Amino acid sequence: KRHKFWETQPVGQFKDIGDNSLPEGPIEPPTPLSEVKQDPYNLPNLYEWINCDISSEEMCNEVYSLLANNYVEDDENMFRFNYSKEFLRWALQPPGYFRSWHIGVRVKSSKKLVAFITGIPAKIRVRDEVVNMAEINFLCVHKKLRSKRLAPVMIKEVTRRVHLENIWQAAYTAGVVLPTPIASCQYWHRSLNPKKLIDVGFSRLGARMTMSRTIKLYKLPESTVTPGFRKMEIHDVPAVTRLLRNYLSQFVVAPDFDENDLEHWLLPEENVVDSYLVESSETHEITDFCSFYTLPSSILGNQNYSTLKAAYSFYNVSTKTPLLQLMNDALIVAKRRDYDVFNALDLMENESFLKELKFGPGDGKLHYYLYNYRVRQVLKPSELGLVLL
Numbered sequence: 001k002r003h004k005f006w007e008t009q010p011v012g013q014f015k016d017i018g019d020n021s022l023p024e025g026p027i028e029p030p031t032p033l034s035e036v037k038q039d040p041y042n043l044p045n046l047y048e049w050i051n052c053d054i055s056s057e058e059m060c061n062e063v064y065s066l067l068a069n070n071y072v073e074d075d076e077n078m079f080r081f082n083y084s085k086e087f088l089r090w091a092l093q094p095p096g097y098f099r100s101w102h103i104g105v106r107v108k109s110s111k112k113l114v115a116f117i118t119g120i121p122a123k124i125r126v127r128d129e130v131v132n133m134a135e136i137n138f139l140c141v142h143k144k145l146r147s148k149r150l151a152p153v154m155i156k157e158v159t160r161r162v163h164l165e166n167i168w169q170a171a172y173t174a175g176v177v178l179p180t181p182i183a184s185c186q187y188w189h190r191s192l193n194p195k196k197l198i199d200v201g202f203s204r205l206g207a208r209m210t211m212s213r214t215i216k217l218y219k220l221p222e223s224t225v226t227p228g229f230r231k232m233e234i235h236d237v238p239a240v241t242r243l244l245r246n247y248l249s250q251f252v253v254a255p256d257f258d259e260n261d262l263e264h265w266l267l268p269e270e271n272v273v274d275s276y277l278v279e280s281s282e283t284h285e286i287t288d289f290c291s292f293y294t295l296p297s298s299i300l301g302n303q304n305y306s307t308l309k310a311a312y313s314f315y316n317v318s319t320k321t322p323l324l325q326l327m328n329d330a331l332i333v334a335k336r337r338d339y340d341v342f343n344a345l346d347l348m349e350n351e352s353f354l355k356e357l358k359f360g361p362g363d364g365k366l367h368y369y370l371y372n373y374r375v376r377q378v379l380k381p382s383e384l385g386l387v388l389l
């Protein structure tokens, strides 16, 4: 299958797979800023670029609606991600963000928003190199404008604006295979509300299983079991930063969070991100941490339900409490907070708890990519310490 656009980009090409003579690191050198294209790429005549100020209520509503109606669906088109407005503000306004990297395309006449793509700055370590990158996300073209080749020009435009800030690498994920994944993760789901999941077609009743047997299978205790397990608070930021930085150092690719970043990404925010930690009662040391983000999905075409409430495993660290027990407490909290399902990728050390905590494999993979940075050979999911939203 030809990738007309991606064959023109500084990304690992399929033809280079296995060629170990190619060095790890940037594929192309930075361009002198004066040589970066100063003006936006041309759009088809009817359309114009717009910088989306996500802190504006009206603009945020437009972005929310575009995504809610036109963003990623599962392979069977039964569900569509339904990112909330508060989630989008959180995801797009980390420390140091650029409003010029929140790029919309609208119809000149009607001013209707019909496409979107974003970047946020992130320091990402690849082995021993900390690289200033852009995390690219939320590429969305209205269903009615598909196959007009809008995506390539949107990718070129966000790349141009990232270059203008003297950043030359990027990280992104996709459910499809493009040239060339640095890692491919399997996703897994843990049922919390099996009756609803079966009713909406997310899960199927197991063979020789009744509904009541299934509900019993996924039942969880009312309260968490780990002594000292509590919500993270602002005063925990320095200790959690140390704990997480140390833990992430074991992975080949991982974010390089400072306290400011960590406060943004992991301080609990209702309906956006939840994080818990274990504080030892005698030493008051913080020994473990777990977190998940909230990403509901719209249920397309079900009489009884319109939304699937899903938690997505984010960053977890266990140094004293067994990871299995820590994640089971995360499931207990999610169930108590009325989530229907808890999702996780098989990256970091997640493989060690997935089957035992009754996660089932999803029907797809999430592929990770770096732009303008070659990685020696494809990574195992257990070497990947980066979770994108």
Ligand SMILES: COc1cccc(CC(=N)NC(=O)c2cccnc2OC2CCNCC2)c1
Pocket: 072, 073, 074, 075, 079, 080, 081, 173, 175, 187, 188, 295, 297, 308, 312, 343, 344, 345, 364, 366, 388, 389
């Ligand atoms: C249940 O509703 C869905 C609505 C749309 C797509 C999918 C399947 C899917 N593609 N799932 C994932 O990509 C996924 C599964 C587990 C953990 N993180 C994930 O994706 C995250 C990270 C990448 N950006 C989307 C959210 C499911």
